[in-house]
Amino acid sequence: DAKTTQPTSMDCAEGRAANLPCNHSTISGNEYVYWYRQIHSQGPQYIIHGLKNNETNEMASLIITEDRKSSTLILPHATLRDTAVYYCIVRVAGNSDYKLSFGAGTTVTVRA
Amino acid sequence: GAGVSQTPSNKVTEKGKYVELRCDPISGHTALYWYRQSLGQGPEFLIYFQGTGAADDSGLPNDRFFAVRPEGSVSTLKIQRTERGDSAVYLCASSPGTENTEAFFGQGTRLTVV
Numbered sequence A: 001d002a003k004t005t006q007p008t009s010m011d012c013a014e015g016r017a018a019n020l021p022c023n024h025s026t027i028s029g030n031e032y033v034y035w036y037r038q039i040h041s042q043g044p045q046y047i048i049h050g051l052k053n054n055e056t057n058e059m060a061s062l063i064i065t066e067d068r069k070s071s072t073l074i075l076p077h078a079t080l081r082d083t084a085v086y087y088c089i090v091r092v093a094g095n096s097d098y099k100l101s102f103g104a105g106t107t108v109t110v111r112a
Numbered sequence B: 001g002a003g004v005s006q007t008p009s010n011k012v013t014e015k016g017k018y019v020e021l022r023c024d025p026i027s028g029h030t031a032l033y034w035y036r037q038s039l040g041q042g043p044e045f046l047i048y049f050q051g052t053g054a055a056d057d058s059g060l061p062n063d064r065f066f067a068v069r070p071e072g073s074v075s076t077l078k079i080q081r082t083e084r085g086d087s088a089v090y091l092c093a094s095s096p097g098t099e100n101t102e103a104f105f106g107q108g109t110r111l112t113v114v
Helices: none
Strands: A009-013 A018-023 A029-040 A045-050 A059-063 A070-075 A085-090 A106-111 B003-008 B010-013 B019-024 B031-037 B044-050 B053-056 B065-068 B075-079 B090-097 B109-113
Touching: A009 A018, A018 A029, A018 A085, A018 A106, A029 A059, A045 A059, A045 A070, A070 A085, B003 B090, B010 B044, B019 B090, B019 B109, B031 B075, B044 B065, B044 B075, B075 B090
Parallel strands: A009 A106, B010 B109
Antiparallel strands: A018 A070, A029 A045, A029 A085, A059 A070, A085 A106, B003 B019, B019 B075, B031 B044, B031 B090, B044 B053, B065 B075, B090 B109
C-alpha cells in the first residue's frame, strides 16, 4: 500500500470546521483513501473512505484532489469529543488485501 | 452485544508465561483481524482470518505468536514464553468480508509483561 503523510498534531476550536490534510503522492489507481480515528483508550473507529469522488456522511466529508495525490478530511463542526488521533490510510480495493497500514496519524485536540 | 468484544480488557503476566487473548467478532462477520499497538504508535497488523483459515499471518513477529479461529467466529491469540517487549494493546477487528467494507474494532486487551 502507498504511504501517507500527515501532520503530527493540530488544534482546532470547538464549533469550527477541522480540516485534516493527508498526502499520498504514490497512490495507485486501484487504491482507496480511508480515514479512521482513535479516541483515547478505545479501538480505532471508521470514519469515511473514497476512491476519487468527494464523499460525505454523518461524521465527515472527504475531499480528494483531482490527481488523487492528497486529500482532506473535514469535520464540519468539531466538538470536544472529536479529540482523537486521526489516521489516513491508503488501501488496495478488493477482497485480496484487507489489512490496514496505520501510520502515526494526526493528534487532533479540540479546544473549548 | 452489537460490537466486537475482547477479553480480558487487561492482563498482567510474568515473563516466560503463556497467555491467551480472546476476540468475539460481530455476528456474521467472516473476516477477523488482530493488530498490536505499542504506546504512542499506530496499530500494526498481525494476522487476518477469512472464515476459519488464516489468509495472511505475515504480521506475526515470531513463532511465539499463534492465532486460531476454529469455527469461523471466536478467535484466540496465543503468546508463548512472553517477553517484556510483548507488552502492548492487542486489538481485534471484524468486517463482513465483502469488498471495501469498514472494519469494526474492539476496545483491545492491554497486555503487560512484568
